[in-house]
Amino acid sequence: xxxxxxxxxxxxxxxxxxxxxxxxxxxxxxxxxxxxxxxxxxxxxxxxxxxxxxxxxxxxxxxxxxxxxxxxxxxxxxxxxxxxxxxxxxxxxxxxxxxxxxxxxxxxxxxxxxxxxxxxxxxxxxxxxxxx
Numbered sequence: 001x002x003x004x005x006x007x008x009x010x011x012x013x014x015x016x017x018x019x020x021x022x023x024x025x026x027x028x029x030x031x032x033x034x035x036x037x038x039x040x041x042x043x044x045x046x047x048x049x050x051x052x053x054x055x056x057x058x059x060x061x062x063x064x065x066x067x068x069x070x071x072x073x074x075x076x077x078x079x080x081x082x083x084x085x086x087x088x089x090x091x092x093x094x095x096x097x098x099x100x101x102x103x104x105x106x107x108x109x110x111x112x113x114x115x116x117x118x119x120x121x122x123x124x125x126x127x128x129x130x131x132x
Contacts, residue, residue, distance in 0.1 A: 010041045010053075012108040018054060019109035024095040025064055031089035032116035035061070037082045039075050041110035050079055052105035056097060064092035077101045079112070089118065 013019035040055040055077060061070045061084065070086045070093070100109050 010110045010112045012110045016107050018107050019097045022097050027092045028116045031091050032118050033089045034085045034117045036115040038112035042079050042112045052103050054103040054109040055101045057099040057101050060096040062094045063090045064094040
């Protein structure tokens with residue numbers, strides 16, 4: 001996945017198939033309680049790639065250490081930033097892709113980026129992550 005502000009890369013599931021019921025595992029450097037997602041394939045030189053590739057529609061996020069469900073979330077079909085908040089802090093998550101917006105040309109499902117953040121009274125703090 002691209003890092004924040006590096007909008008020329010995206011994650012795509014392996015193979016030319018829809019990613020429904022697949023999982024993404026993310027290990028963060030510190031505990032987070034919200035995600036920021038930029039959905040789809042975003043390329044400013046080829047904006048048509050957003051609709052040509054599949055995108056996340058609904059996801060379920062679990063604490064990967066305990067397998068407890070944190071939240072179910074339906075994403076808008078937009079390239080804009082979307083924020084998902086949890087009621088607890090976690091360091092490792094797994095995201096189950098429950099449904100997708102189908103691409104007009106390709107089956108692969110793309111995500112521009114996912115950032116983990118923690119919220120404290122004095123503000124937000126971004127966290128790095130490893131996808132495994």
